[in-house]
Amino acid sequence: MYFYAWGRWWRRPVIETKGLTKKFGPITAVEGLTFQVGRGEIFGLLGPNGAGKTTVVRMLSCLISKTSGEARVGGLEVGNARDALAVRKMVxxxxxxVGLYEALSAYRNLDFYGKLYDCPGPERAARIQMLLQGLGMWA
Structure with missing residues (x-):
């Protein structure tokens, strides 16, 4: 997982959680998680299968909602609908x-994910071409 923050947040933690909790019905996947990661720090989530590592990453990526607690990425509140797209663009x-669709070409896979991140069409096409040319995959 790679996080970055714009220069204006350099004194704040890039990632910060306080009492972060996620429940799936009666099952508590993550309970009361609190930590901070500063800019430039290397941080790892370690634990056995089922410990909640993937759930934490999905919450911090705004892919699933938190049940309670606080979480910020790049100074933006995780769980705030207004900030969700901005957080996704930072993560x-x-x-x-692999997460690729085998039935789609490399171009179509990149185009699909570019649309998910709301990258405008002309910019998306230019970026895809640049990436595929760099990999020697542009005809």
């Missing part, structure tokens, strides 16, 4: 599975 998530 790069590489899942443990």
């Amino acid at each position: 790069g998530l590489v899942p443990d599975n």
